Amino acid sequence: xxxxxxxxxxxxxxxxxxxxxxxxxxxxxxxxxxxxxxxxxxxxxxxxxxxxxxxxxxxxxxxxxxxxxxxxxxxxxxxxxxxxxxxxxxxxxxxxxxxxxxxxxxxxxxxxxxxxxxxxxxxxxxxxxxxxxxxxxxxxxxxxxxxxxxxxxxxxxxxxxxxxxxxxxxxxxxxxxxxxxxxxxxxxxxxxxxxxxxxxxxxxxxxxxxxxxxxxxxxxxxxxxxxxxxxxxxxxxxxxxxxxxxxxxxxxxxxxxxxxxxxxxxxxxxxxxxxxxxxxxxxxxxxxxxxxxxxxxxxxxxxxxxxxxxx
Numbered sequence: 001x002x003x004x005x006x007x008x009x010x011x012x013x014x015x016x017x018x019x020x021x022x023x024x025x026x027x028x029x030x031x032x033x034x035x036x037x038x039x040x041x042x043x044x045x046x047x048x049x050x051x052x053x054x055x056x057x058x059x060x061x062x063x064x065x066x067x068x069x070x071x072x073x074x075x076x077x078x079x080x081x082x083x084x085x086x087x088x089x090x091x092x093x094x095x096x097x098x099x100x101x102x103x104x105x106x107x108x109x110x111x112x113x114x115x116x117x118x119x120x121x122x123x124x125x126x127x128x129x130x131x132x133x134x135x136x137x138x139x140x141x142x143x144x145x146x147x148x149x150x151x152x153x154x155x156x157x158x159x160x161x162x163x164x165x166x167x168x169x170x171x172x173x174x175x176x177x178x179x180x181x182x183x184x185x186x187x188x189x190x191x192x193x194x195x196x197x198x199x200x201x202x203x204x205x206x207x208x209x210x211x212x213x214x215x216x217x218x219x220x221x222x223x224x225x226x227x228x229x230x231x232x233x234x235x236x237x238x239x240x241x242x243x244x245x246x247x248x249x250x251x252x253x254x255x256x257x258x259x260x261x262x263x264x265x266x267x268x269x270x271x272x273x274x275x276x277x278x279x280x281x282x283x284x285x286x287x288x289x290x291x292x293x294x295x296x297x298x299x300x301x302x303x304x305x306x307x308x309x310x311x
Contacts, residue, residue, distance in 0.1 A: 003038045004067050010035065011070035014077055033089035033097050033113050038097045039078070042071045075101065083107035089117055096149055099124060106159075110136050118148035125157050132164035138220050140165060144176040154179060166210070173199025181205070189213050189234070196220040208232040212256070219245040225250075226301045235260065236281070247273040258283035 014022070014029075021027040031039075041290055046068055075272045078101040087112065089097060097113055099105070099120030108124065109132040115121075125147060143165075145154055152222040154176075162185045177183075177199050193214040197284070200206070204225035209232070216238040222230065232254045233246075240260035246252070247270040255271070258281055262268065271277060 003042065006035060007042055007067065007070055007074065008040055010039070011073050015073070018077060023077075023080055023082070028083040028085045028107065028109065029078075029081045030087070031087040032087055036086060036097055037095060039071070039074050040101065042067075043075045043101070046071050046075075055142075079103045081105065085109040086111070086113055088112040089114070100124045106130065108132070109164075112136070115143050115148040119150055121147035122155070125155060126280070127159055128157065129159050130162040131160060132147040134164070134167040136168060137165075138169045139174075140170060141174060141176045144179050156181070158182065161185065163187070172196070175199070175202065178202035184208070185228075186210070200226070204229075211235040211238065212236045214238050216240060219243055221245065222249065228246055231276075236283075242267055243270045244276070246270050249274065251276055253277060254279040256281040256282075 018029075022029050043307045081102055082103060082104050084105060084107070085100075086097065086109070090247045095117070097118045099108075099118065100123055102108075102120070102124060104123045104127075107130040108128060110118070111133075111249065112135045114135065121143075133143060141271065142148065144157065146152060157180045159182065160180050161182050163180060163183050165188040166187045166189045168191055170188065170193065173196050174187075175198070181203070182205060183203050184205050186203065186206060186208070187210040189210045189212040191214050193211065193216055195217065195218055198221070200209075200220050201223045204223045206222070206226040207229050209230065212234045213236070216235065217240065219235070219240070219242075227248045228251055230249050231251055233249065233252060234256045236258040238260055240257065240262060243257070243262070246255070252274050253276050257268075262282075268282075271280060
């Protein structure tokens with residue numbers, strides 16, 4: 001009856017606070033993968049009219065009737081939820097996470113749930129505006145192209161404007177990003193990216209990009225239109241030795257270049273061509289990896305407001 005207890009507690013909580021916070025979008029509905037599976041399994045039993053407990057059913061138990069009502073309440077509630085956070089599918093639970101109940105979903109956040117175990121992504125693809133997947137995938141095609149376990153064809157994420165794929169093992173980007181042409185904010189930090197020649201060129205409306213904590217050796221190439229849209233770029237903790245190409249980002253206002261391999265102030269010269277740049281973050285080390293000194297930085301970027309602090 002552990003599942004019945006979880007369902008009762010969840011239903012009670014949502015009846016008390018759900019309408020005012022979750023359904024109005026001011027808070028996310030946060031569930032573990034295990035809890036969501038308990039609820040979806042219970043809904044399936046109710047719809048198939050399979051008793052939760054045969055003894056209780058035989059005795060006409062009032063608790064069984066209450067449970068059924070709570071399950072129906074959760075089903076109807078889930079249909080209206082606009083934002084969901086899912087966390088951790090236990091390793092021993094060899095099953096899928098089903099999103100098909102969330103017909104109104106616009107914001108989805110998943111952590112430690114393999115996308116290969118997720119079904120129903122294709123059902124929210126057209127309406128999803130904000131998507132976050134951390135510790136969920138290695139190949140972005142599994143998410144954007146295949147929609148996890150749905151294994152669909154190439155259809156557009158037409159409403160998606162904010163995509164967070166940080167803390168995965170992504171080694172490279174690919175053409176599946178062209179299915180997300182509306183993206184404005186993209187977080188690819190804490191991955192294994194070494195270079196990118198084509199992936200980001202599929203994103204014409206990109207305004208903010210986080211590539212921190214990767215292994216990039218050069219500035220990525222951007223879509224020509226994005227060069228006029230991008231205002232914030234985070235490249236800290238990579239292996240950059242030059243900034244060639246950054247001069248094309250004419251509307252860049254805020255850039256973080258901390259903890260790279262820029263060993264001379266001359267390597268910062270492309271920044272002087274960026275007239276709208278107001279913040280340059282360069283935290284530099286005192287070891288042999290980064291030899292920039294504050295005096296050099298002030299000479300090179302005398303017209304800018306720079307955040308330069310030794311570690």
